[in-house]
Amino acid sequence: MAAHESLIGATDSLPDASNSAAPASVDLGARGTMTQIHVFSALFWAALFTMHTTQMILANGREDWDSIRWRAAMNVLAFALCIPLGKVIARTLDRRLSRRVLAIGGACLPIAVAYALVGHVVWNDVLENPPMPYSVLASLVIQSQYNFILFLLWSTFCSAILYAAQLQERERNLLQAQVLAREAELKMLRYQINPHFLFNTLNAVSALIVTGQASAADAMITKLARFFRNALSRESTAKVTLTEELRVQLEYLTIELTRFPDRLRWSTQIAPGLDKALVPHLILQPLFENAIKHGVARTFAPVELKLAAVRRNGQLILTLTNETRAAGQSDVQEPGEGVGLANVARRLENFYGAAAGLSAAPGDGRFTVELRLPIELTL
Numbered sequence: 001m002a003a004h005e006s007l008i009g010a011t012d013s014l015p016d017a018s019n020s021a022a023p024a025s026v027d028l029g030a031r032g033t034m035t036q037i038h039v040f041s042a043l044f045w046a047a048l049f050t051m052h053t054t055q056m057i058l059a060n061g062r063e064d065w066d067s068i069r070w071r072a073a074m075n076v077l078a079f080a081l082c083i084p085l086g087k088v089i090a091r092t093l094d095r096r097l098s099r100r101v102l103a104i105g106g107a108c109l110p111i112a113v114a115y116a117l118v119g120h121v122v123w124n125d126v127l128e129n130p131p132m133p134y135s136v137l138a139s140l141v142i143q144s145q146y147n148f149i150l151f152l153l154w155s156t157f158c159s160a161i162l163y164a165a166q167l168q169e170r171e172r173n174l175l176q177a178q179v180l181a182r183e184a185e186l187k188m189l190r191y192q193i194n195p196h197f198l199f200n201t202l203n204a205v206s207a208l209i210v211t212g213q214a215s216a217a218d219a220m221i222t223k224l225a226r227f228f229r230n231a232l233s234r235e236s237t238a239k240v241t242l243t244e245e246l247r248v249q250l251e252y253l254t255i256e257l258t259r260f261p262d263r264l265r266w267s268t269q270i271a272p273g274l275d276k277a278l279v280p281h282l283i284l285q286p287l288f289e290n291a292i293k294h295g296v297a298r299t300f301a302p303v304e305l306k307l308a309a310v311r312r313n314g315q316l317i318l319t320l321t322n323e324t325r326a327a328g329q330s331d332v333q334e335p336g337e338g339v340g341l342a343n344v345a346r347r348l349e350n351f352y353g354a355a356a357g358l359s360a361a362p363g364d365g366r367f368t369v370e371l372r373l374p375i376e377l378t379l
Helices: 022-060 065-091 097-126 136-190 195-210 214-231 242-259 285-296 339-355
Strands: 239-241 264-270 278-280 303-312 315-323 357-363 366-374
Touching: 022 065, 022 136, 065 097, 065 136, 097 136, 195 214, 195 242, 214 242, 239 242, 242 264, 242 278, 242 285, 242 303, 278 339, 285 303, 285 315, 285 339, 285 366, 339 357, 339 366
Parallel strands: 264 303
Antiparallel strands: 239 278, 303 315, 315 366, 357 366
16 A cells, blocks of 8 residues: 555635734734833832832831822832833833843933932922932932932833743744644645545546446435535544544445445454544545555455554554555556655644654555554543
């Protein structure tokens, strides 16, 4: 049962509307980033207000309400000053680290000086606290330095949080892309219906009609329609019981029996309990197609296809065996391209990863394909 199939690939074109929706998604992402910045900023300055107020109460034994109100107002001002600083951080997330540091540091400096000027006025003129033991300029420089470090600290925490969120978003997008790619590949592999099967079946229907066997042709068309309806009735990622999978394959073999009434035979040997084992939908289809094309169609002698299902080392082992043709009974057999077996192997990998596998080998006048996959039983 050499493997040789023609590939039928179908590509879905993306709608033009997706391109027009891109700016909206980008804008939504920017709004989400700014929302994260605002939430972090509110928590940061609320925590700083609570810490300073607690320190003053513990140090002085009490704290007047004027100082608390103005301290709260100064923290609200700090929150407002962090809005443009947050925009700078958001716009520089994708830049190199050196440029980000320069941009954020350059934005923090004027904000720190402005905050120090307002704080100086509130401390000395509004709350009428005693003047500092150094000049006004020295006081502004010292407070500006403290504020600069404070806003840099805020920026560092904010950048770290945004960077972590960005990494999570990229991982989520990558995972989503991998899932979409996996589903696309599964659909592609599933819809690669062998054109030889359809071509030969339609030719057989035509021959029945020409020879006046209309009822037989109608029955064959009905079988073909039922086979395709069952084959396409489930999602590409679906799993079915082995019984249901065999039912679809037996419908396919019944159609092929019309072409090879004297050559095609089949049998199944399913170990007890494995009829309820789950397998990927249509996983056996390429194997039976290869068996028909390279085992039955290329010999004049009867060929029996044998499907066996056994449990081995905690795995479900599916084995399909068919006789190869005897020498001199047909034209020289062309080597297969292995497309059908490769598709089955890729589907197994997509479903089960390294826990499943496929092997194929000729021997003793037969060609055997073995599938190994984890056992999943339905209730």
